[in-house]
Amino acid sequence: MFGNSKKSNIIKKILNKGETDLQMETVREKNILYYCSKFAKYQPNTTIIFATDKSIFSINNEAIKNILGFEPNHLRELKTILPPDTYTSLALTMEQALEGKIEKHLINFTFQEEKYDLLLTFIPIEQENNEVEGVYLIIENVSEKLSTIGSLRDLFDGLNTGVWMKNSINGDFSFISKNIASIFEVSLEKVNKRTFTTFIHPEDREVTQIIESQLSQRNKAQAVYRIVSGNGKVKWLSEQISIKYNNNGEVEQLLGIIHDITREKQLEEKLIFIEKYDELTGLPNQKSLYELLDYYCENRRPFALLYLDIDRFNMINDSLGYEIGDEVLKIVANRLKDILPSNGHISRISSNDFVVTQSAFHHKDQVIQLAEKIIHEVERPIIVEDYEIYVSMSIGISFFPEEGEEKLSLIENAHTALYLAKREGKGNYQLFTYSKDISSYKKYVLDRDMRKAILNEEFELYFQPKVEPIRGQIYGAEVLIRWNHNEWGAISPSEFIPIAEENQTINLITDWVIKRVLSLLKEWKEQGFLLRTLSVNVPPIRFMRNGLVELVKEQLQINDIPAKFLELEVTESTLLRSDKIVLSKIEELKNLGIKIAIDDFGTGYASFDLLRKFHPDTLKIDQLFVQNIHHENEMDRGIISSILYLAKTLEMKVVAEGVEELHQIEFLKQQECDFIQGYLFSPPVSQSEYEHLMKIGYLKPKNKLNFKQGGIEKRKFFRFQFPNFVLAKMTISEVNNQKVDVGATPILLDNIGLEGIKYLSNLKLPINSNMKFKFEFTLMGQPFEIEGFLKWIEEEFGGIYSYGVQFQSNKPIEDKLAPIINRMSALNKKNERIPDTEFINKEAHLYLRESN
Template sequence: MIDPTNKNSVIIHEDVDPDLFYRSLFEYNPDLAYYSDTHGIIAKPNEGFCKTLGYRQEEIVQHSLERFIPQSEIPKYRKAFAKTLAGEIQHFNTLFLPKTGNPRIIFLSMLPAKVAGKVIGVFGVAKDITKRQLIEQSLQDSELKFRSIVEGAFIGVYIFTENGQVSYGNRQFYKLLGLENTEEVNFWDCIHPEDLPAQKAALDRLMNGKDGVDHSFRLLRKDGSIIFVEAHSKKVYLQNDQLTIIGVLRDISERKRAEELTHYLAYYDTLTALPNRKLFQKKLEQVINVSKTSKQKFAVLYLDLDRFKYINDTLGHSIGDKLIKQTAERIKLHLGEEALLARWGGDEFFILLPHILNAEQVADLAETINEAVREPYLIDKYNLILTTSIGISIFPDNGEDAETLSKHADSALYKAKEKGKNTYTIHSASMDLESYRIFTLEADLRQAIEQNQLELYYQPKVCADTYQIVGAEALIRWNHPEWGMISPDDFIPLAEETGVITDIDKWITHKASLQNKAWQDVGLQKIPVSINLSAQRFLEKDLISHIRTILADANLDPEFLEIEILESTMLENETVVLSVLAELKRIGVRVSIDDFGTGYSSLSYLNHFKGWFDTLKIDRSFISDLTCADSKDSNFITKTIIELSRHLHVDTVAEGVETQEQLDILMEYKCRTIQGYLFSKPVRADAFADLLKRGKIEPPGDHHPDETVLVEDRRKFFRIELDFPLSAAMTMTRIHGRNVKLENTEVLIENIGLGGLRFLSDLRLAIHRDIILEFETEILGHTIKLSGAVVWMKEVKPGIYQYGFEFSIGESDRAALTSLLNKFAIQLAKPPLIPNCRFVTTNRYHFFKEKNRK
C-alpha cells in the first residue's frame, strides 16, 4: 500500500485488476506495440501498430515481424532479436513497410518477456520518427548546403563573441586575414587602430537594439599589409543565451583605389600632383567661412608664368611639362604647411595663404617666389629662363566671397604684367585705364574672329631707287566694339598668352591671300604680300598643308606669298625650322627673317640656314637711331646687316623708316627696299588698291617728327595753344552706361579752350560719346577736373595718337573755367614759364618713350 499521508504518492485502488491495467496500457499506447513469440511471430499488435501500418489485426497476427521490414533491414533486426532472446534490451532505428505509401522510419525497442526467469517472447515498442527524421535530415542537408556555400563563398563569414573572439570563420575570412583556418584570432585585433573606435561604436549600436549595421574599415593582415573591407553584422543569441555577432565582409580595396583615383583625378592635377581648380575653390570657400567667424585675414595669389606658352610651343610639350613641374616644386619650397598651392591650368597657379598679418607679409612671399622662379632651369640640355607675374587679393579688403577674390587677383595679375612682368601687384580698388583696357580685351579676344572684328591693313614696301611699290606687309588690326581700332602690339601678346594666336595666324594667311589675288584679278600690279606668323603657328605640323590649301583656294601663285618669322623662332628650334623652311622653299613661298639683329645667339646660324630664306628685315630699333653721325652704333650695325645680306645673296628690308635722313643713310648703305611711315602708314585694302594703281610713292620731303608732332585743329571754341604741353592725369569714369573706377594714366594737353582740349597719348582710345573720360591738371595753382568724350583721333607717329576732346560741363563750371583760362592766356604771353602749372619741357615723343621705360 502507498502511504496516504504522502502528498506525492499515487493511489492504486486495490479492486483494480492488474491485467486490465497493463492491457489498457498496451492497447491504448499511441506508439506501435506488439508481442511476438520466441520465433518472432506476432501474437498481439496494438491499435497503434495496426493504424500506423494500415493493416487489420488479423493481417498482422501469426506473421513474422520480418514481413513488415525491408529486406535490407532484416539482418540488423535478426541480430537485435537474438540478443533480446538472450535477455538484453535492444534499441535501434529501422524501417517498417506500411500497406500503402512510403516506408516509415521507426525507433524500435525490444524487451525480453520473462516468466519465472525464462524468456518466453519479445515485447516490441516502436516510435514512428519519420517526421522527426525527415526534419533532421532536412536540417543536415541545409547545414551541408550552407557550409558548402559559406566555405566556397568569395566573401568572408565570421561569428565572434562580445569580447571579439572568433568562434567561426570561413575559408575566405581567414584568407582575407592571411591566416590559417586553425589559428585563433580576435576580431578587434584585426582592425586598424585608427578605425577601431568607430567599429566598436557601430557594434555598440547593434547591441543597443539596432537590427544590423553596415560598416567599413581597414583590416590588418598577418603579413602587415592593409586592405579595405566593408561588413554587415547582426546579433544572434545561441541556445545558452550567449550573445554572438555574425556577419559577412568583403575586400573593397580595388573599389577604394578606384574611388581614390576618381577623387584624385577630380581634385588634383595629374602633372604636378597639386590640388586643381576645383579643390582650390572648395578650400577657398572653407577658409572664407572660417575667416568670417575668426575675423582673420588671408590672401589669394594668382601666378602666371611669363612666356611659358612660347617655350612650350617652341620646344615641345615634354619640355613644357618638366618646366611646370620644376616650377611647382620651387614654389612649394617657400610655402608654409598651411598654405595651399594649386595648379589652375596651363601655366597658371593659385596660392591660398591663410592667417596673414598684413599685406607686407604677402608682398615678401611674392618677391621670394619671383626670385625662385627666375633662377635658370636646366631641362634636357636647354638652359631656360622663366619669370612669373603675380596678382594678389586680400580678404576681406578685396572681397568677401570666392568669386570676387579670384576676380580681383586676376585683375591684379594683369596689372603686374603691365608693369613689366616678373613682379607682383596687390589689388587696389581701381586700375589704370590701360590695365582695364587690356583686361577687357583678353575677355573679348576669342570672339574677335567669330564676330568679324579683325581687319588687315597693308603697308607698302618701296624700292629705294625708283619709289616703286615692290611688296606689302599685311598688318592685323582689331576693330573692337568699345575700344575702337586696336593695334597688334596690344592684343597679339594676349593672343599668344591665351592660345588664340594660332587661329589668328590662320585667319591672316587666308585673308591676305584672297585679297592679293583679288587685286591681281582686277589688273593691279602683282606683288608679294608678307604675313607675320607666330612661333607657335610656324612650328605646328599642319602649317604646310594649310598653306597649300589656302593657295589652292585663292588660286594664288606661291611666289606672291611671303612669310615673316622672328629671328628668335629660328634660334630656338633649328631642326624643326629647317624642315619647315625646306618645305616652304619646295612650294615656292618666300621667307623673311623679321626684326633681324635682336636675337640672342651668334650669327653663325645664318650660315646654317643659308639658302632657306630670302630676306632680312632690319629691326626698327636700329633704324630709329640712324643719324648722319656715322660713328653711332646703330649706323654700324645697320650697315653691317646690309653688307651681310649682300654676301648671303638675300634681300634687305629696312622697316620703320620715318625721315628723309634715315632714307638717305639707307640709300648710301645700298639698302634697296624701304618700309615705313615716310612713304605710307598701314592702310585699308581699298586705300592700298589706290596706291597700287599709282604704282609708286614719293617721299614727302624733309620730315622731323622728333621736333614736333602733327597738329590737328578742329576747334569750335578759341583754344590756347601751348608751346609746352601740360601733363594731365586721365581716367575713364563711365563706359556704355557702366560706371568704372580706374587709376590715372598720364597724357599731354597741347591746347585747351572753353569747349574742349587736344591731347597726345600712347593709348589708342575709342571714339565714342558713351565713353566718358576725366582729365585732371594744374593751371596757375588750381587743380581742375574736366569731363567729356573723345570726338576725333589721328595717329601722328607709330604708337602716338592725337585726340580731340569735347567737354561735358555745366554753365557754372564753364564760367569758372573762362575766368581761369583768361588769366592763363595773359600769363602765357609773359616769359618765362608760368609757375604752378604742370608743363612738360622735354620732347613730346621722348616723353612717351621714357614713360614706357619706367
C-alpha cells in the same frame, strides 16, 4: 560486406527484398509517400525509393525503365546490372548514408553500351529515439545535365570573366571556371578549399551582407568590392549573382559572374583626379579652387588671394624645350607646397599661373610676408639636366571681402595687381587698388578679353605695301593686325602683342591671321585682282608648337592658293630658340613653296651658317638702321650696304623697313635695295584701301626729291650745271682694292663740282664702295682722269639711270678743276659758248642707245 549491425540488416533488405506491396504502418510514412509521389510527377527521370525494416516502396518505376530499358522485379537485380566496383561503391555509400556521413553520391556505369550518370540523394529515417530505422533514396538520372555542364565549363573557361555555380546558397561550388583562379591569383584547388570571403579586402567585408540582403529580397545580387589576391595585389571586382528556383520554390542553382575591373577603376580614379587636380604638378586645379572660393565666400570667411605668375616662363619652353619647362614647373610647385602655411591652399590654374589662398590670418602683414617668402624661394637656382635655371615670380594680391565678394572679381582684381607687379619690373608683389594704375587695369582687360576677341572676330587686318623704290610698283604687303576693342577702342599691336605672348594666345592669333590672309587671297583671286605676296609675322613660340606646317598646308588646299603668295616672317632670334626644331619646320614650309623672310635683320645674332642652312627668300633691314641714314653716320650706311651686298651674293631679296624720309629712300635706291616699306610711300591701310591700291598697282613717295636743287643745297662745293650733256668715258679701275683692266663706256655728264659729278648711263651698275671707277673727259681743252665711287642711283626714263659720283680726294686735280668750273660758270651766265668741250645736243636716251 555490411557487418552485423542493425543498420547493415536494413541495407540488406533495401538491396535484396523485392516486395512492393507492403503496408505503410505510420502516418509519417504515408505523408512522405504522398510528397514523393508529387515530386515524381514533376520529375519523370527520377526514381524515389524508401525502405524500413518492414517495407520497401518504389515510386515511379517508369523512370527506372527509362534508364535501364526495363523495369526490374527486384532491386537486387541491379547487382547483375551494375559493374562489381560500382555495386560495391553503392553499398559502401548506403552504409555511410545510414550513419549520417553522406547525403549525395554520383555513380557512373555503362549498360548495353550506354553511359549513365545517376545522382543518389539519401534522406535518413529516424525514430523518436533518434535511431535510424531506414533511408529514403532518390535516384536521379543527370546524364544530360552533366553533359550540358561540361559544355558550359568549356564555354566559361574560354571567357575573360570568372564564372562559378552552386546548387545551394551555402553549398560547395559545383563549377568554377579557370579564370577565377587567374583573378584571385591562386590555383583552382585553393579556390575550392577557400571561400571568396577570405579574399575580400578587410575594408569591404560588409559586401557579403549586402549580397545576402539582395538575394533575400530578389533573385539576383550585384556588388563591387576589393580583394587581396594570392600575390598580395589589391584588385577591384564586380560580381553578379543570379538564382534559379525549382517548381517547389527551392533554390536549384546559383550562377555567379566575376569581372576584374581594376583597370577601369584605376582609369575612373584617374579621371576623378584629373577633374580636380593638375596632372603635371599634382596640385588642385581651377575647379578645386573655385569650389574652395565658393565655400569661403558663402561662409563669409575673410581670406587673401595671391595670383602668382612665373615671369618670362615661355622663354624657358622656347629655348630649352617643353620637357625642361615641365620639370621647372614641378620644382616650383613643390617649393610652393613646402612653404605653404597650414591655413593656406595652392592651385595651378594654367601653364605658369598659380593661386594661393590664405585664411585665418591676424593681419595683412602676414600675407605680405608669405608673398615675400614665395618670391625669395622661387628665385633660388633650379637645376634640371645640368641646366642652372633662374626664374622670378610676380604676385598680385586681393582680399575678401574688401576687394570683391565673389570669386571671379577677387581673381580679376588679383590679376590686375599682378600686371602692375610685372610693369614695376617683375619679381615683386603688388596689392590691388582701383585708383593705383589705370594702365594695369587696361592690360588686365585686354588679357581677359583676348580669347573672346578671336571668337568674336574683333581683330582686323591692315596692310603696309612693299614698294619697288625706282618704279614705285607694289610687290605685296606686310599683314599687320589691329584690335577694335569694344571698350577701349582701337588697340595697337604694341599694346596687345606682348600680352598675347605672355598668355600664349599669340598662337591662336597667328593661326587666325594665316587663315584670314589665305581666305582674302581666295576672295581677291575670284574678284580678278592680280595677286601679290602677303607677309605674315610668325612669333618664335608658334614654331615651338605643333601644327603650324599642317595648318598652312590645309589652308592652302582649302583656298586653292599657290604657296608662293604667302611669306612667313621670322625674327633672327627665332632661329636660335631651338635651332633644330625651327629649321626643320622652315624646311617643311619651304618644301610647300612658302617664302621665308628674316625680319629685323641685323638686330639679332643669327650666324651666317644659319642663313646658309635654310636660305631665306628675303632679308628685312630693321628700321633702326634706316632711321640713322645720313651723311654723317657712315657706320649705319655701311651696315646697310653690307647687308645688301650679302643678300645679293646669296640671291636674296631685301626689304628696308621704316622708310620715312626722302634722303633714306635715295640712299636705298643707290644701294639697289629691292623693296621699300614705310610711311614715305604708305602707312598700314585697311583692307578696302589696300584693294584700291592693288587696282592702281604703284605708289609714289609723298614728296619727290629734286636732285639738282636738293643736291646743290646740301653739297660742300658748288656744282656747275652743264647747258647740255658732256660726253665722257667711264671704266672700272679697282674691285676690292685690286686693279682691273676694263674697257671704257660712254656716259653723259650732267653737272660737276670739286667733290663729284652726276652723269647718265644706260648701264645699271652696283652701288658698292668696294668698286672704284675712273672717269675721262675734256673741259675747255683740259683733259681730266678722275677716280671715284658711285654713291647713288636713280632711274630717269627709258632705261636710263642717273648716278652720283664722289671723287677720290686729289688736291692737284681739285686745283686744276676749280678754275675751269669758275670760267664755265662765268661764260654760262653771259650766255656765251663754252669752248673746247664735247657737248651732245641729242636726247640723252637716244644718244646712249645709238652709242651701243
